[in-house]
Amino acid sequence: MxxxxxxxxxxxxxxxxxxxxxxxxxxxxxxxxxxxxxxxxxxxxxxxxxxxxxxxxxxxxxxxxxxxxxxxxxxxxxxxxxxxxxxxxxxxxxxxxxxxxxxxxxxxxxxxxxxxxxxxxxxxxxxxxxxxxxxxxxxxxxxxxxxxxxxxxxxxxxxxxxxxxxxxxxxxxxxxxxxxxxxxxxxxxxxxxxxxxxxxxxxxxxxxxxxxxxxxxxxxxxxxxxxxxxxxxxxxxxxxxxxxxxxxxxxGISTDEEISNTPESLDQYYIKIPLEEKLDILWSFIKSHLKSKILVFFSSSKQVQYAYETFRTLQPGISLLKLYGRHKQTSRMETTYKFSNAQHACLFATDIVARGLDFPAIDWVIQLDCPEDVATYVHRVGRSARFGRNGKSLLMLLPSEEDGFLKRLKLHKIEPKLMNIKQKLKKSIKPQLQSLCFKDPIMKYLGQRAFIAYFKSVYIQKDKDVFKIDELPAESYAASLGLPGAPKIKVKGGDSESNKEKKNTSRQVLALSKLDENGEETIPNIDKIKTKYDRMFDRKNQTILSDHYLKMTGNKATTNQDSDDDFMTIRRKDHELNEDELPDLSIPVSKRQAKKALSKKISLSSKGNPTKLKFDDDGNPHAIYELENEEDFKKLGDANEQKKKFVEQEREMMKISDLNDKEVARLKRKEKKRKRKEIEQRMREEDEYYSDDEVIATLGTPDLEKDMVFEEKEEPVNKKPKWFESENNKKDKYDIIEVNEPETLEDLESLTAKLIGN
The missing domain is CATH 3.40.50.300 (P-loop containing nucleotide triphosphate hydrolases)
Structure with a gap:
């Protein structure tokens, strides 16, 4: 104690x-x-x-x-x-x-x-x-x-x-x-x-x-x-x-109360290109910078999805990643981790990664679409050249955006240099994109969404001196995405602030307050609670939502009656009928007749059971189950004797069928054995043809990681070596071949062929 x-x-x-x-x-x-x-x-x-x-x-x-x-x-x-x-x-x-x-x-x-x-x-x-x-x-x-x-x-x-x-x-x-x-x-x-x-x-x-x-x-x-x-x-x-x-x-507040300075170790460039050449320039840039770490900014998530899926299919030769707001949390974290630890990679992203995130050693920041203001530009390019490291940025400007946005950058003492594009390095991927959209309807749908999203992003910008939607070439831009034509665009009302609030509002809250036709909020009907399956079937974009697909599947009724696409389409109209104009079709019927009409059993009793007929070679009708006449049956002899005779006949037929089945099974086993031997022979020939140093490269992965797989050549089973293949046969530095004395004519022929080959 x-x-x-x-x-x-x-x-x-x-x-x-x-x-x-x-x-x-x-x-x-x-x-x-x-x-x-x-x-x-x-x-x-x-x-x-x-x-x-x-x-x-x-x-x-x-x-x-x-x-x-x-x-x-x-x-x-x-x-x-x-x-x-x-x-x-x-x-x-x-x-x-x-x-x-x-x-x-x-x-x-x-x-x-x-x-x-x-x-x-x-x-x-x-x-x-x-x-x-x-x-x-x-x-x-x-x-x-x-x-x-x-x-x-x-x-x-x-x-x-x-x-x-x-x-x-x-x-x-x-x-x-x-x-x-x-x-x-x-x-x-x-x-x-x-x-x-x-x-x-x-x-x-x-x-x-x-x-x-x-x-x-x-x-x-x-x-x-x-x-x-x-x-x-x-x-x-x-x-x-x-x-x-x-x-x-x-x-840290400057004289004009706004910090818009970029890092000193950042080299800033810009190029002036038409809208329809943006993806071509991006593809050419990535192909010429495969040993770099690149971050590409788009103005919308739909453009990120389309560029990522198409470029991944075309395989530029570098790891491709995508990141935007509507991704699942686990996927976003995984993408962030991969890009942070990658040495050479290309990330397609929206402005969700423009602020605060520290991705190590980014070599190039590419702004495919013009940023909405100077602050967004500064934050985008700030992903590179962090903490004193070197970095580069490239801004792609349309002819309609060049003068206005460069003036705004100059007011904040930011003057990027003009970069010239070498025509030798420029490659066009329009034919490949057109082929992808033609073969895959989902890829076409992604292209349509990217087109609409870009035009909407330009439409909602506040600075109309820089973003001029009327000067955008819609048809040529659609062709550059591989689309056969420019999709229709419907821009809903509302300012950008309300759209941002609606985007960040909980979906459950939005479901509880829906607007009616008069613009007033309606109280949801508690009796009609939607399950997740109801929401799944009510979801608009389940597969491909282009107009021609919906017309083809019959999910959408068209209003243009003169359209050629509506050929063989049935339009049913519901007409209002007045009860006074209808004729009186009522006929007095007794209770017995009504009961007879409604009861299936009583109805069959009067008409008899339904029968089905079959026809012989002469065309005469017979019932399916036709009984033999009793008198004819008695003429043929005793019933027991007929029964024994019938059973014997069936037994003989069963024996014949059994022999046939066994023969078929034997032939199948023989054919299977023959095919197996052919495969073994082919494998032995391939083993003799390929050398030990054969290398097989697996290509086609999304990241183009060229994994080299070395396969060991299997030795043939129970293969007895020839006399000239023994370990005693050695070749010295004077090209003298020591062999045993040939014993048979076959050995002599093999020795002759070997000497001629050497």
Whole structure:
């Protein structure tokens, strides 16, 4: 007993000593933070060791290879540690992620947050990929701390997240899913929240998440610290900062209150090409840069799908990947991981990857479609030349877009160089695309969707001085996609802001509020609940939705009666008939007649059972089951004798049939054996023909990985070597062949053939 008490006392004393050391370290760090002066002390800070942060955080940073501070980190981290609200603006690739993750970890350490204190920090990110990237960096640099952290994004199991979200100290997620948890998750308590981070706030607002962000802020206590990071200072961002920040410290804002500078190590180029040559130029560029890592931006996901499927079929010789918003979460994560770790690859993507994501060592950023504004251009090209690395970008501009967009770039001191296209390297893939669309209706349908999506993306742009939809060549662009003609385009009403909100609204919410013909919201009928099978059959694009396909399958009624496509089409019209004009067809019928007419049994009793006849060679009808006349049967003899005779006849017939079946089976076995011998003989001949160094290359995979498979030549079974094939027969350096003495005429002929061959 005394030993146990001594051990307990030692443990408790050790705990007290450790707590005292931790408190002393935190007090020293707090003194350093309080005495920090941004004007004088900023020049003395160059590495993370110089910051007033805990040793565990420094250890995690070193193991993650984070040593030196960037400019935005020097300015932001010390001020954030002092507890001020921060409104930060910096160019892309400047290290904003660590600028807010380090203050988050240090804030929780200094406030002594434990796993029982609930949610203490909330980090909001616009896209799933960026949220995953932030969470991965957080787990690396904070692995020596005892906090619990969670990642909540759309596309994951909501029930699984609800069971665990209440136990997290730090939550990283997208606005929609975080807002949903704050509204629905019972155990999610925010009264102890210390810090809120809004990363890429301008992108969150551009994507239509304003309502979700407002909802998140309404659930949080006003005494929190807020860090808001944005690439640009638009009016919506200023309004959000006014509502969510208290006396913020503005960091990184230039004189015109907008950062649009591109990395210094980035070489920027542009080319002027017609719309119908874009895919040809892209194909030629990829073919001439097979040893590069390329990121291609499109304006819509439909264009990404079509370009990916067609290029993958044509096989340019490099790994192809695609990434856009409507992908499943697992597929998006897998694509992001593959492209990050690939040395040579080409990723077709939308603007979902234009912000914040750090793909290592991208050589080229290709903008196939003109970006909507300068900020989007800066973020796109910022995927390359990150953290001082070299990179290149190429912008494809139409003749109608060139002057207007280059002027806007020049206003922000961005002047890309004009690149000339070598005609020798230019290749056209229009015939191949036409062939693909002709052979495969699904490929044609993807091309139609890509065509419509591009025209709609140009139509909804606000800057009409750059995007001129009237000057786009529809027919030639459709031909460049391999389509026989330009599809019809129907543009629905509504501004771009409402479309963004509708796109990011839950589908369940949209299903509950549908508009009637008068534009008023209708309450859904609870009795008519749609199952997943009902939704599957009501879905519009199940196969191919071109007009001619729907006419062919009869799924769509056409209104043009003079069309040649409606040949042999039946149009049924429902005419309204008045009851007064109809003749009286009622005839008095007795109960017995009515019962007889309705009863099948009574009806057959009067007419007799239905009979079926068969005809003989002379054309005389006979019943199917015709009984022999009794008198004729008695003339043939005793019934038992006739029975024995019939059985004997049938037995003899069975014996004959059995012999025939056995003969057929024997012939089949013989034929099977003959074919097997032919195959074995052919294999022996092939083994003799091919050498041991034969290499078989498997081609045709989507990524064109030329896997070389070496096949070992099998030795023939029970093959007795000839006399001249023995191991004793050796050939020396004087070309003298030593052989045994031939014993037979066959051996002599073989020796003669061998000598002639040498």
């Amino acid at each position: 005394p030993n146990k008490n001594k051990n307990k006392n030692k443990k408790s004393s050790n705990r007290k000593i450790n707590r005292q050391k931790e408190d002393e370290e935190l007090n020293k760090l707090q003194d350093r933070i309080n005495n920090y002066n941004p004007k004088t002390d900023e020049s003395t800070i160059s590495q993370f060791d110089d910051l007033p942060i805990t040793s565990n955080t420094i250890k995690g940073l070193k193991e993650s290879s984070f040593i030196s501070l960037t400019d935005v980190q020097k300015k932001t981290i010390p001020i954030s540690l002092k507890g001020y609200d921060v409104l930060g603006t910096a160019k892309t690739g400047s290290g904003k992620t660590l600028a807010f993750l380090i203050p988050v970890i240090e804030s929780l350490v200094r406030n002594k947050i434990t796993e029982f204190d609930g949610l203490a920090a909330l980090i909001v990110s616009p896209t799933r990929e960026l949220a995953i990237q932030i969470f991965e960096v957080l787990t690396k640099i904070g692995k020596y701390n005892s906090f619990s952290a969670g990642l909540v994004t759309g596309g994951k199991d909501l029930k699984f997240e609800k069971e665990r979200v209440s136990k997290m100290n730090i939550l990283v997620g997208t606005p929609g899913r975080l807002s949903q948890h704050l509204n629905e998750s019972i155990g999610m308590e925010t009264s102890n929240l210390q810090l809120l981070v809004l990363d890429e706030a301008d992108r969150c607002l551009d994507m239509g998440f304003k309502k979700q962000i407002d909802n998140i802020i309404s659930h949080l206590p006003p005494t929190r610290q807020t860090l808001l990071f944005s690439a640009t200072q638009s009016d919506s961002v200023k309004e959000l900062a006014r509502l969510s920040l208290t006396n913020p410290q503005r960091i």
